[in-house]
């Protein structure tokens with residue numbers, strides 16, 4: 155367990171990183187953004203609160219880490235926590251009442267579910283993947299989505315290293331045999347990994363970290379990626395997936411779930427691999443054609459496989475859940491030799507989960523309290539510095555999300571122009587645009603009128619006022 159001091163340190167680190175990346179997208183002619191942030195840290199900052207909403211309610215599913223619960227409760231938010239994900243009906247019922255939801259990889263936030271989320275302002279994916287959320291639809295409803303892009307990468311990379319050796323030594327089979335009383339001391343078809351070739355498909359955060367670990371074990375590393383990426387150590391990028399398949403002893407997948415990666419390994423790709431090669435997948439279940447993998451294992455073309463992810467996964471822990479009812483080929487898969495099956499635990503370590511809790515918890519809090527969308531995966535990244543408690547007591551922060559069409563800013567600034575616009579920053583991404591403006595010298599009794607005027611503007615997606 156992380157100590158409170160470690161959690162505080164992590165939170166400070168994430169906040170600093172957010173400030174640094176905000177600097178990258180802001181423009182400041184006179185004074186560095188970071189310098190001003192530093193100075194504002196020396197002063198007492200104004201704690202903004204939302205106008206015209208009830209207390210912030212947060213729904214946390216899938217056993218999101220305690221570090222996130224602590225961050226939200228410290229803010230005074232009302233937190234409802236569930237260890238599992240929820241079925242569609244229960245999810246629709248619950249999501250209609252909350253302002254924020256935290257999930258991991260299993261909760262499906264589809265258009266149908268999100269259509270009922272009438273108060274929702276932000277979604278936290280306490281993981282890397284965001285394929286479980288309809289990101290475009292969420293943006294069109296004014297709901298920002300945040301994730302944790304790399305806090306569990308090391309954990310996944312370490313699991314793969316462990317499985318590469320375990321497959322080469324048939325460790326899973328030997329262990330199952332001995333658990334059931336069979337002594338089977340063999341060396342046939344058991345190998346050292348030194349000098350073998352690991353082929354990494356997807357050389358992003360996980361793939362590249364894995365590359366470094368693998369080389370330290372004496373493996374040669376090849377990788378294939380749709381982008382040209384600088385190789386680490388002595389690893390080499392290859393031009394085609396087929397080249398990687400034909401040269402690798404182990405092939406491991408670290409790509410996101412997209413239309414292009416669906417069944418990226420299927421019958422022709424298994425045929426292109428070396429005889430006796432191994433396949434590993436800890437990315438998403440849809441990227442491998444599993445019936446084709448079963449056929450390649452049964453025929454002896456492949457010597458083993460390690461799978462952490464599946465097209466359909468149970469919503470909770472328990473016995474009798476990993477059955478053919480979930481995926482029709484499960485009984486065949488579990489009967490195969492030298493196949494390591496794990497229940498989507500690539501990122502499931504104490505270190506990763508507490509870091510993710512702090513990172514995503516902090517992003518959500520900063521978005522709810524300050525409107526900062528830095529790090530969002532479906533919004534333009536916009537933020538303004540915190541307000542000074544003394545000097546900016548009567549300042550209201552306007553958070554205005556709108557369709558990205560010409561003329562909107564003119565309309566909005568006609569309204570804001572009736573007050574003193576201290577500063578504003580806006581950016582767009584695809585069909586949506588986001589404006590943050592600090593309006594000073596405004597009395598509390600004028601806020602409702604400002605809210606009403608902005609609410610009536612055409613092309614508005616959502617508006618929040620913080621004061």
Ligand SMILES: NC(=O)C1=CN([C@@H]2O[C@H](COP(=O)(O)OP(=O)(O)OC[C@H]3O[C@@H](n4cnc5c(N)ncnc54)[C@H](O)[C@@H]3O)[C@@H](O)[C@H]2O)C=CC1
Nearest residue numbers: 282283356357358359360379380408409410436437500501
């Ligand atoms: N098993 C688990 O518990 C976990 C699984 N994951 C999964 O791992 C995936 C990868 O994670 P990261 O490395 O952090 O992602 P990343 O975004 O840093 O890297 C993905 C890489 O795949 C490449 N890519 C995309 N499409 C490709 C294609 N068609 N062919 C070849 N390369 C392609 C990208 O260019 C990128 O370099 C995540 O999307 C997530 O689904 C992530 C964390 C934990």
Ligand SMILES: O=C(O)CCC(=O)C(=O)O
Nearest residue numbers: 258259281282283501502
């Ligand atoms: O830990 C989890 O629930 C999901 C991990 C994962 O697949 C991810 O981070 O994308």
